[in-house]
Amino acid sequence: MARFVVRRLVGMVLVLFAVSVLTFLIFNVIPNGDPAVRMAGKNSTPAQIEQIRKEWHFDESLPQQYLFMMKQIFTGKLVSYSDQTNVWEQIRMGLPRTFALGIGAAILWMTLGILLGLYSAVKAGRISDRVLTVLALIGISMPVFWVGALMNYYLGYKLEWFPNGGYVEISEGGIGEWLYHLILPWTALAILFIGVYSRILRSNILDTINDDYVRTARAKGISERRVMTRHVLRNSLIPIVTLWGLDFGLVIAGGAVLTESVFDLQGVGQYFAEAIGRLDVPPVMAVTLLGAVFIVVLNTVVDIVYAVLDPRIRLG
Amino acid sequence: MSEPILEIDHLQVEFRTDEGVVHAVDDVSLTLAAGEVLAIVGESGSGKTVTAMSLLGLNRSPNATFRGSARYRGTQLLTASEDELRAIRGAEMAMIFQDPMTSLNPVQRIGDQIAEQILAHEKLTKAEVRDRVVELMDRVGIPRAAERARAYPHEFSGGMRQRVMIALALSCSPSVLIADEPTTALDVTIQAQILERLKELKDETGTAIILVTHDLGVVADIADRIAVMYGGRIVEEGTVDEIFYDPQHPYTWGLLGSITRVDRDRGERLPSIAGLPPSLLAPPEGCHFRARCPHEFERCGQGPPLEDRGAGHPDRCWLTVEQKRARRVVDDGEIGLAAKVAVEASPEGLVDRRETPPGAPSRVAGDAGAAEDARVAEEDR
């Protein structure tokens, strides 16, 4: 276990290094305008631009620039090129929102995914299963920004059942307002995953239900409910739980960009989207790295959880 | 022999599939007395497992139809409610499955899996259950039982897992134990151990056993009676001695011919039955074994009923007892499907049959069959 964690940590550092270099290259090798000129503003003098170039190390070689940026990232001093705000501070402000969105949606999609998947599997082949199947596939096929916008418009604007986007801190509006503002974003983000999870669970259950040990369980004379929960569901859920971890990582790491933007939640994803619109490299870099950390860490956690849930798996 | 505790009467099982209706079990009647060991023998697809599963209702589904009756101590198993069945499963009738590698839940501790069954039928404290589990595991010969009860299935070898399955099956002292190919997936040496263990347990507990297998070899020692199944039907039924020493049905001969025998020379090819079992989707008219039977003649086109034709036990073959006794000897008193002469006479015919889909005999196969018919008919005269 300890060896496993150490190895994963080393791997993680390597992966993060590669991700950071890649991100850095995307913005520094592909010509996309001079950040110094952008920062200097439109009536800057050449001397001023030169000054900025020097101060921000734009005049140095690429590796040096990279090192400088990494140093700033790790010392927490990284600031945005466009408004010089501290990037970590901005991310810290956005993270609770992104987490609120991600965690809520993850719980929603897991719960509904399991319920619908289970129902669908139990009713396999019947009308209700087929209807659910079609609904799930429609859910999988809808782009989140489209659903989000339509939900926002029809449920928020037209019917006024929900607020028209925005995020309310619990400290500001209380838990009720907070929930009220998050219901639509959660739903919009969860729809895709509900579809995916219910489909996967359904097929897992249908696979498992034919497994020999389920027959064994039935032959024991235990109740059908117990067969379903202790044997079928328990085993069908293992891959789902691990998938859940991975998807949660992806959502936190950027999967929520579109949802956050559509509902104006001003989380990390939206911060990223806006930064990229301004070609503001430091926030892009920081968010990408943070996302990668998240994915890698959650991958590791998932592997550990997997090993706990399924004794056949050994960490290696 | 005592009162039968299990009576199967004209059991028919059909499954509706996309391809059509599969006639898995066709008119099977059997009885099982307390403490008796009944072996059901047949190839895969012969309906033996379906028969066994039908007893416990393990293969009930909207697409399955069950006809006839199966009565366990007055309970009509085929129509029993799930609740009624549940009370019987594990407690009255327990089952051991074919593949011990997959028949245990991989993510549940062995002890818990056994305990689950005990708790389903008896009200016991945790400690009592634990003791019972350890005792059971001990009894089936699992060393360090107390410790091993905490292990997961993947930590057990195949033989050990089958012992676990046996322990599980015996945990509520059932009256009937259905063992579906309990040794097929195991090494030969382990097979013997497991069979030995089963036999001992049977003697200790007096449990009746239905042993389902494709290997006649394994039943010789343990079984009291044998039912040979082919194509969803029982083709012959009798005591061990009757089946082994006076087999009436050509299919039984074939099975006997393919028993692994220690006294046979190494390197000698094990004769096996040529051809494929019949399609259960569209079973052939008459004798199901007809297409593969070297002794087929025109009467075979109409189903021979299962009846005693003078041998003292029932079978499904039109040949007379004398004809049967004459034809089944292939070599030095050995029983086999076809006399060596016959095989040598028309090797192509057999080869051709092997490649012909069931139910659609090719011209060559037909010719060979016709030749065979002629030969048999001539002998009859």
Added chain:
Amino acid sequence: MRTIRRALLALLLVAASAFVVACGDDDDGGATTAGGSTSAATDAATETGQTGGTLTGYYTSSPDYMDPALTYTVEGWNAQWVVYTPLLTYRHTEGAEGAELIPGLAEDLPEISEDGLTYKLKLRDGLKFSDGTPVKASDFEHTIKRVLNLESGGSAFYLPIVGAEEYLKAGKPKGDIEGIETDDETGEITIRLKERVGSFDYALAMNFAGLVPSDTPFRNMTRNPPPGVGPYKITRSVPNRGFTLEKVPEFADYGIDGVPTGHLDTIDITIVKNQQRQTDDVINNKVDYLIDPPPADRLREVQDKAKGRFEPYVTNSTYYVFMNTREKPFDDERVRQAVNYAIDKRAMQRIFGGLLAPSCNFLPPGMKGYEKIEPCPYGDPTAEPDVEKARQLIQEAGAEGASVTVWGNDEDPSKPVTEYVADVMSQIGLNAKPRIVEASVYFQTIGNQKTKAQAGFANWFQDFPHPANFMFLINGASIQETNNQNFGNVDDPEINDLIDGADANPDLDEAAPDYAKADRLAVERAYVAPYGNRQLTKLVSDRVVWDSVIAHPVYEVDFSLLQLK
């Protein structure tokens, strides 16, 4: 983000021709009320309004900085004008009057020496920053030092000061700016310039020069804005979330004429990116004030539901298509004329959601020197264009099928405008394709001669009510290799002469006809294809006294005048 036009610099450079201008533009910037607006001046609303209360407002984007030395956006200026009063300031009124300079923290307007190089001012007595620190004359030097040392976008305005460039280059905050002498005892401030800059006093009125205490650190203070002297102080500032202004009651004691002391107790601004939500909330009176106009999508509804608290006004801005006279096919005047003939200004108006006043002139109508070009050589701006004539001209020029890339950025309404212009050009025989780039690099890209941008979207908002502010965009003298603002490389000797002459003339009334003539020539010779002036909107909740809502030419809605019912 709405960045303010950098045109002020051009004005400053009227006398200092050696200095090269660099000005750019994003979209809609600081707006001037030129159209007929109803609201009167400072004291208009006293009879219905109350003093006190909290006003809530939405900004779409955060002010770039909450630090007077750095902020250079409409949001920043809108918020900080009432917090950091400079030595000089503008009159707090709508229209042309609002462009008038008045003394702020200085007792009087500057005393300028004969040679125009020395500016003398005197600080008012008894001033205190909002934290209670007394204001000293030397705070002014510190203020300017911060602008320079922090490489603020505004530094260029103070570089004419003797020693300013040296100070900037040295990069040492503690250094001295030779040309600024202050006397804390008497409150006297003397500024010496290296060269004559006729309108340096405007630089002193800019937000950059809003005084901060001498102990304000040399770094971006957005998270913890320094105190200033003004009717309000910043009590909360969270980048990308919002900020709060609170009234400074002591300010009333200073009795600065023309600088209102404020009615509201608190102004609470939240950053809400979703303009639909902004609009909903202001219509439903959940919020009192929006800085940005509602989305075009909602105008009809707003007009209907927010009667009496919604009003569009024409800004001193111009929207035009630039055509690069150095690049084929636009080196041919006939091709440029053809584009002018073909652009349908009614179509443009619709792309702007109605918030565009079609025009033929390059100068906006609210500007001195504006003379309506009538009849417009390319037909009535409000009528159908003459596409046939345009096709004919293209044929005459032999430019049929010429490839043209029409540049635009991804901000509204640049994208649809660019797509429209490209289609128009294709309709008259050119082979045009739009090319949309990120707004953040757009002007940098087309302002780089290497890009050889043939044509594209351009606009200009004044920060300054002076025609020079616009005309330098088509002055050959402003062409440069990079950061060029004369995107079309317009370089007509006659126009250059007219502009240079007018710029040099201190009497704007006298110079106005020359600007008008240059404007007419630029249009007739089709150096640009102007199509209209942007309208912005005033939109507040029912709670706000409508007459207290004024749109200042430089700073937009004036918080220090706003009043709740």
Added chain:
Amino acid sequence: MASTDSAATDFSDDLPAELAAEERRAPAGTGPWRIALRRLRRNKVALAFGVLFLALVAVSLAAPIWAEEVAHTTPYQNRIADTITIDGEERNIVEFDGVPIGPTWHGEYFLGADRNGRDVMVRLLYGGRNSLLIGIGASIITMVLATLLGLLSGYFGGWLDWVISRCFDVMWAFPVILLGVALGVSLNISGITIGPLELESGSLWIPTVIIGIAYVVYLARPIRGQVLALREKEFVEAARAQGMGPWRIMLTELLPNLASTLLVFFPLIVANAILLEAALSFLGAGVQPPEPSWGLMISEGIEFLTSAPHLTIAPGIMLVLTVLALNIFGEGVRDALDPRAKIRLEH
């Protein structure tokens, strides 16, 4: 209705393993492909949606016909200040306040106009061409790259496998959408030239290549696993023993065995690629104006959601229909070929 679960699933649902095995024992002369085809043919719903997808492709291909014959316009033609007559009533194509006309259900402006006065129906069809082109093009790139990398990595093993696998790790850790947007924005500013490959800014190839690359890892990993397993199989050993070179083995022995996996993945990758294209275009990092694409049209339409919802709804429905058709058909293909294949893509 939709039965996307396979015949095999239904079958084994109801039958004991013994009988399922019976079914699997195919009659002589029937290859696995035949069986798959037969299974697919029985899955009427999957087939119906496959046909729907083809119909959408056909309709998109027919865009010029609709544009010329019915709508009498092009996807680029702006008619902002014009009017049209519908049922004798003269109406502005774009109102004075910029609100475009809604669906007329006539030849011209069948689905209404956008804010530039362009025919939404025509743009929808042309946009479909672009979206499908990018989706399919990107999927082909994904297929080719993933197969190549999976084969190399799985077959040769060693350092090559190590390097490629680590690259996969990196790609895996890179959130697809962040990668796509970052690349898309950067590339659209100035384009890029890598060797002989020149991507001009605004070219459709940019989103195609980006999306193609983004999904490689999702396919390459399973392929690598499969190659690892195949490598040990007898027929590969035999080929090696015959002195067959590694490239020939990959091409003639391994590739055919990967075909079913590739085929199973293909429709689902196309579906996801189309969705990713929409997301990128929505964020301005995909298809560039004036070229239409469904994602771009949605992003333009959302600004007019209140006054002209057709601008958002129409392209959205096309997008959902296309992706849905591919997903359902894809599941059918999967069930027919390899019911246990677990596929997961991110978009």
